[in-house]
Amino acid sequence: MAATNGKQPTMWDVATRAGVSQATVSLVLNDAAGRRVGKTTRARVLEAVQDLGYRTNAYARTLRSGESGMVGFISDEIATSPFAGKLLKGAQLHAWETGQVILSIDTFNDTELEAAAIDMLMSYRVRGVVYAAMYHRVLDLPEALAGIPTVVVNARERSGLVHSVFPDEERAGYAATRHLLDSGHRHVAMINIQPEDSTLPAGIGRLAGYRRALAEAGIAYDPSLVRYGSGVVEDGLELTRDLMTTSSEPPTAIFCGNDRTAWGAYRALEGLGLQVPDDCSIVGFDNQDTLAPFLDPGLTTLELPYEQMARTALQLLLDPTGEPPADHPIDCSLVVRRSVTSAKVHR
Amino acid sequence: MAATNGKQPTMWDVATRAGVSQATVSLVLNDAAGRRVGKTTRARVLEAVQDLGYRTNAYARTLRSGESGMVGFISDEIATSPFAGKLLKGAQLHAWETGQVILSIDTFNDTELEAAAIDMLMSYRVRGVVYAAMYHRVLDLPEALAGIPTVVVNARERSGLVHSVFPDEERAGYAATRHLLDSGHRHVAMINIQPEDSTLPAGIGRLAGYRRALAEAGIAYDPSLVRYGSGVVEDGLELTRDLMTTSSEPPTAIFCGNDRTAWGAYRALEGLGLQVPDDCSIVGFDNQDTLAPFLDPGLTTLELPYEQMARTALQLLLDPTGEPPADHPIDCSLVVRRSVTSAKVHR
DNA sequence: AATGTCCAGTCATACGCATAACCCGACGAG
DNA sequence: CTCGTCGGGTTATGCGTATGACTGGACATT
Numbered sequence: 001m002a003a004t005n006g007k008q009p010t011m012w013d014v015a016t017r018a019g020v021s022q023a024t025v026s027l028v029l030n031d032a033a034g035r036r037v038g039k040t041t042r043a044r045v046l047e048a049v050q051d052l053g054y055r056t057n058a059y060a061r062t063l064r065s066g067e068s069g070m071v072g073f074i075s076d077e078i079a080t081s082p083f084a085g086k087l088l089k090g091a092q093l094h095a096w097e098t099g100q101v102i103l104s105i106d107t108f109n110d111t112e113l114e115a116a117a118i119d120m121l122m123s124y125r126v127r128g129v130v131y132a133a134m135y136h137r138v139l140d141l142p143e144a145l146a147g148i149p150t151v152v153v154n155a156r157e158r159s160g161l162v163h164s165v166f167p168d169e170e171r172a173g174y175a176a177t178r179h180l181l182d183s184g185h186r187h188v189a190m191i192n193i194q195p196e197d198s199t200l201p202a203g204i205g206r207l208a209g210y211r212r213a214l215a216e217a218g219i220a221y222d223p224s225l226v227r228y229g230s231g232v233v234e235d236g237l238e239l240t241r242d243l244m245t246t247s248s249e250p251p252t253a254i255f256c257g258n259d260r261t262a263w264g265a266y267r268a269l270e271g272l273g274l275q276v277p278d279d280c281s282i283v284g285f286d287n288q289d290t291l292a293p294f295l296d297p298g299l300t301t302l303e304l305p306y307e308q309m310a311r312t313a314l315q316l317l318l319d320p321t322g323e324p325p326a327d328h329p330i331d332c333s334l335v336v337r338r339s340v341t342s343a344k345v346h347r
Numbered sequence: 348m349a350a351t352n353g354k355q356p357t358m359w360d361v362a363t364r365a366g367v368s369q370a371t372v373s374l375v376l377n378d379a380a381g382r383r384v385g386k387t388t389r390a391r392v393l394e395a396v397q398d399l400g401y402r403t404n405a406y407a408r409t410l411r412s413g414e415s416g417m418v419g420f421i422s423d424e425i426a427t428s429p430f431a432g433k434l435l436k437g438a439q440l441h442a443w444e445t446g447q448v449i450l451s452i453d454t455f456n457d458t459e460l461e462a463a464a465i466d467m468l469m470s471y472r473v474r475g476v477v478y479a480a481m482y483h484r485v486l487d488l489p490e491a492l493a494g495i496p497t498v499v500v501n502a503r504e505r506s507g508l509v510h511s512v513f514p515d516e517e518r519a520g521y522a523a524t525r526h527l528l529d530s531g532h533r534h535v536a537m538i539n540i541q542p543e544d545s546t547l548p549a550g551i552g553r554l555a556g557y558r559r560a561l562a563e564a565g566i567a568y569d570p571s572l573v574r575y576g577s578g579v580v581e582d583g584l585e586l587t588r589d590l591m592t593t594s595s596e597p598p599t600a601i602f603c604g605n606d607r608t609a610w611g612a613y614r615a616l617e618g619l620g621l622q623v624p625d626d627c628s629i630v631g632f633d634n635q636d637t638l639a640p641f642l643d644p645g646l647t648t649l650e651l652p653y654e655q656m657a658r659t660a661l662q663l664l665l666d667p668t669g670e671p672p673a674d675h676p677i678d679c680s681l682v683v684r685r686s687v688t689s690a691k692v693h694r
Numbered sequence: 695a696a697t698g699t700c701c702a703g704t705c706a707t708a709c710g711c712a713t714a715a716c717c718c719g720a721c722g723a724g
Numbered sequence: 725c726t727c728g729t730c731g732g733g734t735t736a737t738g739c740g741t742a743t744g745a746c747t748g749g750a751c752a753t754t
Contacts, residue, residue, distance in 0.1 A: 008469075008472065010739090010740055010741085011740065011741065012740080020703080020704090021703070021704050021705080022704095022740085022741080023703075023704060023705075023706095023741095023742080023743080024702090024703060024704075025741095026741065026742055026743080027702095027703085027742090027743090030742075036701070036702060036703075037702070037703080038701085038702060038703085041702075041703080055466060055469045055470050056470060056740085056741075057410070057470065057472065057739090057740055057741070058406075058470040058471045058472070059405075059406045059407075059409045059410040059415075059471075059472070059739090059740080059741095060406075060410050060709090060739075060740035060741040060742090061740080061741055061742075062406045062709095062741095063404070063406040063407050063410055063708095063709050063710065063711090063739090063740080063741075064708075064709050064740075064741045064742050064743085065709085065741080065742065065743095066354075066709070068406075085432050085435075085453075088432075088453075089453060092452065092453055093455075096452075096460075096464075101450065101452075101467065101471075102451070102452075103448065103450065104449070104451060105439065105443075105448075105449075106432075106435075106436060106439055108440075113443075117443075119402060120448065122355075122402045123402050123403055123404070123405040124405045124406075124448075125355065125404065125405070125406070147400075232641075233641045260637075260641065263641070267643075288637060290607075290635060290637045290638055291637055291638065294579075294580045294607065294610070296614075357709090357710055357711085358710065358711065359710080367733080367734090368733075368734050368735080369710085369711080369734095370711095370712080370713080370733085370734065370735075370736095371732090371733065371734075372711095373711065373712055373713080374712090374713090374733085377712075377713095383730095383731065383732060383733075384732070384733075385731085385732060385733080388732080388733080403710090403711080404709090404710055404711070406709090406710080406711095407709075407710035407711040407712090407739090408710080408711055408712075409711095409739095410709090410710080410711075410738095410739050410740065410741090411710075411711045411712050411713085411738080411739055412711080412712065412713095412739085413739070
């Protein structure tokens with residue numbers, strides 16, 4: 001075991017102990033091309049490595065080889081957001097599998113800090129940078145990133161000069177609505193999570209998907225069944241109450257733009273003496289793991305593909321496929337729980 | 348701006364452009380000891396640096412100086428837990444302030460992966476390792492970490508050979524209970540988050556704090572007011588219902604061992620036609636940001652000091668205070684919302 | 695026997711930087 | 725005028741590793 005006296009052992013120490021040259025140690029340890037080392041020598045070297053607890057010095061290796069094993073991961077406060085580390089997790093997993101190391105930094109939404117952080121990443125000669133956004137939006141890359149291979153994740157980069165990986169909101173909205181339609185609902189409302197004039201991709205896409213599903217089912221789009229909130233519990237509550245009480249013909253199902261809104265919907269329905277899902281089915285969005293499973297009944301909802309997005313991003317970054325920058329929408333998956341049931345036969 | 352043609356520029360490139368020697372460039376850039384460089388030369392160098400977009404090669408610097416600027420951060424699935432990145436955030440902030448870089452890896456609770464990850468950290472010659480646990484517990488350090496400066500955070504290391512930084516559960520339990528007592532409650536229940544025979548520090552500590560507060564207030568400990576669940580919503584619901592219906596004298600306040608349990612309590616009370624806080628005050632634990640603020644009324648609860656724990660840990664790791672390894676309980680803070688009111692004058 | 699081939703290693707070098715050691719010219723003191 | 729001092733640099737070196745160039749013997753071929 002490592003004799004942790006003073007410095008870490010070097011290849012020279014190993015070589016001396018094994019009675020070979022430093023070069024031989026390097027050859028043994030890197031195996032690879034033209035394995036020109038004898039069996040017994042190799043064994044002696046490996047034994048010496050073991051005895052000394054030798055670990056190759058990553059700095060020396062990188063310096064010599066000129067190839068950094070690091071990838072930068074820049075996020076704006078994402079490491080502390082609830083959806084949080086899921087992106088980081090995906091990135092770490094993929095990185096690990098491909099022998100890379102993630103150098104992750106959080107800019108805390110401070111431009112100055114961000115510039116400094118990027119500088120730091122450059123110091124470490126990262127092979128590329130994954131630029132992760134906290135919520136799905138359109139963004140401009142910071143200047144400092146110009147010239148470094150970059151992939152944007154959970155957002156779309158405006159200029160189109162780099163790959164962007166983000167959730168396919170439209171298909172998700174379609175899937176949610178389709179799930180309700182397939183259960184026989186014909187009168188499906190939607191509570192969006194942003195004002196009607198907002199340009200955020202999430203709300204726009206989900207609504208578009210909702211409309212496509214309706215159209216496909218031959219159901220006329222009824223604007224009075226679509227409400228606009230801001231994604232908080234209270235809005236879900238009020239808008240649901242409004243939907244159920246002021247409509248000439250109340251919906252039998254509601255697609256909520258996020259789980260918090262869905263929670264509000266639950267409350268509103270409960271307040272009105274209505275049951276989920278019997279009186280009104282609900283589909284949420286986000287599969288927020290501290291919420292969706294714990295609502296009663298469990299919330300059927302869509303899950304954002306954080307891990308997959310991160311993996312895709314890393315792949316685009318590390319793989320030398322020469323394809324030009326593009327947008328990469330990733331599918332969300334439907335998580336079925338108990339908040340959807342088939343529509344009552346008549347109403 | 349950086350002429351990103353081919354390789355990154357080196358100090359030699361800068362030196363050539365500025366008409367000085369490489370050593371001079373180094374001197375300018377590191378400023379420090381005996382600033383023996385002329386004003387104009389310095390300016391020329393800095394200009395060349397700017398022009399070329401030069402950035403110090405961290406690998407070369409580290410190799411030469413022998414001093415790594417990296418700190419390892421090992422976590423078991425914490426990067427994806429809901430409380431998540433908060434520890435990472437604290438660590439990153441402190442690291443940044445002291446010029447360090449965090450190399451964070453997630454072991455995903457895989458011992459083999461963990462060993463490999465530690466190896467990798469050693470390769471990067473990290474100055475030390477922060478070993479973060481997902482939930483407060485007692486743990487043994489992995490063998491591979493022997494010999495590297497390590498600080499355990501959000502857990503207590505069994506052997507006592509390293510510093511351990513964790514939440515002061517007892518004081519937190521005391522604070523929660525005290526808050527209720529100070530509001531005039533004399534009949535305060537507690538719903539713990541683990542079985543009575545469990546040895547996890549959270550439940551044990553919080554209960555101890557509860558008892559101390561009661562004792563201090565001269566209130567006899569009544570075992571029938573303490574229930575044991577497992578921290579999930581359903582338990583909170585059932586145990587609260589039980590508390591309120593089977594007690595000869597139901598409590599006017601409940602200290603719930605976590606926010607999810609508190610959510611269950613809200614539901615139970617609502618089901619019984621009781622109001623929070625008027626009929627029963629509630630204090631939670633965790634300040635789960637996707638839950639506590641959204642309960643109605645907002646939940647008064649305790650917040651775990653993740654960021655502070657991480658900072659303390661990093662400080663212990665980086666600062667050369669020679670003090671022997673010890674336990675470092677960190678205070679939790681009470682977050683007051685609207686779920687506690689003064690006890691009814693009589694009952 | 696002379697030549698060629700191949701195997702199993704060794705030598706030497708450069709990656710980019712920090713820093714100890716040295717060096718040169720100017721200026722002030724004696 | 726000479727010497728000491730000091731500011732403003734330069735030269736040389738080594739950190740630990742990977743790798744191209746080389747070597748010395750064993751064995752096979754002609």
